[in-house]
Amino acid sequence: xxxxxxxxxxxxxxxxxxxxxxxxxxxxxxxxxxxxxxxxxxxxxxxxxxxxxxxxxxxxxxxxxxxxxxxxxxxxxxxxxxxxxxxxxxxxxxxxxxxxxxxxx
Numbered sequence: 001x002x003x004x005x006x007x008x009x010x011x012x013x014x015x016x017x018x019x020x021x022x023x024x025x026x027x028x029x030x031x032x033x034x035x036x037x038x039x040x041x042x043x044x045x046x047x048x049x050x051x052x053x054x055x056x057x058x059x060x061x062x063x064x065x066x067x068x069x070x071x072x073x074x075x076x077x078x079x080x081x082x083x084x085x086x087x088x089x090x091x092x093x094x095x096x097x098x099x100x101x102x103x104x105x
Contacts, residue, residue, distance in 0.1 A: 049096055053089040060085015 064081030
């Protein structure tokens with residue numbers, strides 16, 4: 001009979017190993033999905049922050065160029081509005097990152 005009990009114990013150990021392998025695989029899949037989600041969220045935030053900053057600079061430059069063309073004060077309008085666009089881009093970047101409260105809050 002001792003051989004029979006050893007066989008049962010081996011079967012139980014085999015079943016336990018199989019269940020543990022399934023659980024480990026399931027946990028690894030969940031961890032990979034969580035990491036992928038976190039990475040994509042970070043990448044989306046980086047693109048958003050970068051595009052808001054670039055948009056502020058480009059809009060400021062465009063307004064400055066238009067004022068230069070309209071008033072004939074080249075290059076002062078573009079220089080001033082480029083700096084204002086840079087400041088607006090930084091302000092939007094800080095608000096989007098949560099470092100500054102939104103306007104009116």
